[in-house]
Amino acid sequence: MIDDCTLELSEFSYDGNGIDVRVYGSKNSNFKPGFSIGPDLFGRRFSNETLRVQLPAGKTLDDLDFVSIWCVAVGANFGSGPFVAP
Numbered sequence: 001m002i003d004d005c006t007l008e009l010s011e012f013s014y015d016g017n018g019i020d021v022r023v024y025g026s027k028n029s030n031f032k033p034g035f036s037i038g039p040d041l042f043g044r045r046f047s048n049e050t051l052r053v054q055l056p057a058g059k060t061l062d063d064l065d066f067v068s069i070w071c072v073a074v075g076a077n078f079g080s081g082p083f084v085a086p
Helices: none
Strands: 006-014 021-026 035-037 046-054 066-071 076-082
Touching: 006 021, 006 066
Parallel strands: none
Antiparallel strands: 006 046, 021 035, 021 066, 066 076
């Protein structure tokens, strides 16, 4: 957590495959009713990098307990974990 609307994923790796893949947040580990945090990651490759994303307007850190790399189009979870503020 960088500030009240910015998250930082450190040591982030992703191969750029998948369609409409985004950082996603939810109040539990069910991401289907969740929300997108940041832009589509399709075609972007990351190798042990830092990725910063902004919460969408109207969302706060109180709106999420879990974070996922989520394929919106097919509902696939490419990796997730609980979000716990320090």
